Amino acid sequence: MTAPVLVWLRRDLRLADQPALCAAASEGPVIPVFVLDDETPGDRKLGGASRWWLHHSLEALGRSLGRHHSKLILRRGESVAELVKLARQTGAKSVHAIAHYEPWWRAAEETLAARLDLHIHDGNYLLSPGAVTTGAGTPFKIYTPFAKAAMQRLPEREPLDEPALTSPATWPKSDDLADWNLLPSKPDWAAGLRKDWACGEAAAQDSLDEFLHVAADYERDRNLPSVEGTSRLSPHLHFGEISPTQVWNAVAMRRGEGVSSFRGELLWRDYAQTVIWQFPDYAERSYRDEFRSFSWRRSAADLKAWQQGRTGYPIVDAGMRQLWHTGWMHNRVRMIAASFLIKHLLIDWREGERWFWDTLVDADYANNAVNWQWVAGSGVDANLFTRIMAPLTQSPKFDAAGYIREWVPELADLSDDDIHDPPDDRRGSYPAKIIGHREARERALEAYRAMKSAAGR
Known part of the structure; x- marks a missing residue:
């Protein structure tokens, strides 16, 4: 046989x-x-x-x-x-x-x-790392030219059907999944995950089918945390319950600016793999040499407040509580929460990367590291450190009132005007700001200037 x-x-x-x-x-x-x-x-x-x-x-x-x-x-x-x-x-x-x-x-x-x-x-990806290269034949380091070159190659193929499988004459022994103890016991912190998610290939296809109905509005709705405007495909893609080729080809049947934006998000997954393919320790060290001497603060209390959603900034705290409860956080809020840890609290981006690694159902070595270094300004392709997100501005700009009411219920009775930055006499049990925005901004810029000065010596 x-x-x-x-x-x-x-x-x-x-x-x-x-x-x-x-x-x-x-x-x-x-x-x-x-x-x-x-x-x-x-x-x-x-x-x-x-x-x-x-x-x-x-x-x-x-x-x-x-x-x-x-x-x-x-x-x-x-x-x-x-x-x-x-x-x-x-x-x-x-x-x-x-x-x-x-x-x-x-x-x-x-x-x-x-x-x-x-x-x-x-x-697992639309294109393997190195499949597209610069004019000099080297791997891309910057996303925009990478995406432009990749777009010229896609789609490369049609998805494959399920194969007909033949079984061996004798099956080898297998562990019992229950014996692996992958599920929490006491305390059982997974109630929110069970409520929010269905796992597996069929659930992934259902999520894709649902997203196709709203894909045209993705460019607008993806930034609104109070709206179900994202695909929620990230954990399904991460665990390979659905392939990016299946998703890419399905959204190709739709038209609109939202579809183009979503394709860019799929290509970001490929870009992140290209980065770790070139820099395997990307999650462990800042790419830019100057950031390796940055004077990060060590504050267990501030880190814990951020992790628990007790910073006094409603949009940040809503995101962190959503993360703990559901294993997922809205993409716009991820950027706001990450920026707050790095720039308002001056805590090392690796602390945030590790927390996301433990709490996200879509925790991905490449995506997580690339995204955190992008926010920190330390990455190969990154936002400027000096671009400091203002949570109190971002929250009303992206209409987060409903989102805050859901995840910070102690503020639910506040008006849309007050909920983004509650007055001191309306906060009740909700904590005061861990640091003022202006003070945090000046402290961050001073730390950045000190780093640049040291690097120039």
Whole structure:
């Protein structure tokens, strides 16, 4: 009988438009395997919100495979060791997988290729890093020319159908998903996640279908936190429950400025992978040398106030509370909250990156790092540090009153005029501002000037 083929799954938990699965199915019986790897050197263990999502996504994929008379094999340990062990147990000679660009996965792929016949496929991004280059033949570092060049190449292909799967004569042993304890027990902080999200490939397709009805208005509505104007596809894309090719081709059937803006967001995912492909430690150190000597403040109390949504700035606190409750935050508010931590509180952007890593259901090594360094001004392509977002201006500008009422209920009775910056005598139990905006701005600019002065010595 034909030897089985392993399909190594990571963040590609779907059956449709799954190039690795399709290629393996054409070779022989398929054994899909997911390894929960908390041991690979350099690997970041998944945060709590991501582990919650992973549990439900794996459950959904297991059910989908069952409808094809197949199974999902679960193993826990160091990925390469577990895959080599599984190949020896099953007689599998080859492994198919979709490429990943986090530094630990690139290292694991290289190590596995030296042990087994490994076939790597594109599939998690519209274009692989390095697929488009500058006129000099080098990878892009700046988003705008990258996006312009990438747009000329897209779409590259049509999505693949689900393959017909053949099962091996004997299935290897699998861990029980429940034994991995990916879900919280006590305290059970996931009630908001359960209420807000459905996980898996079918749920991802439902989210895409819903978004297509409002995609034309995306350019306007994506900036309004009180409006359901974003796609909410980010965690589905992150876990590979739907491919960016499926999404790109679906929105191509729509017209309007909103569609163009949304395509730009999809290309930002690719751009972020290009950045970490060139700079693997991007989440650990500032790209710009001068920021490596920036005098960040160390204040556990201020960091905790930001994390808990107790800064006294309603738009910031609404976002941080939404994040804790649902594992997600509106994209406009993410920028405001990140800017507040970095520039109002002068706390190192890496503290925010780590908090988002633990609390976001769409926590992504590349996107998270690139976005935080963009706000900090320390990145390869970044906003200027001196452009300091004013939360009290941003909040009414983007009509956040309804959003604040939902997530900061102690202010719900205030008028639209007062809720963005409550008067001291109307705050009730809501905290006073942790720092005044003007004071914070001057302090940030002074720290920036000191950094520039030191760099010029």
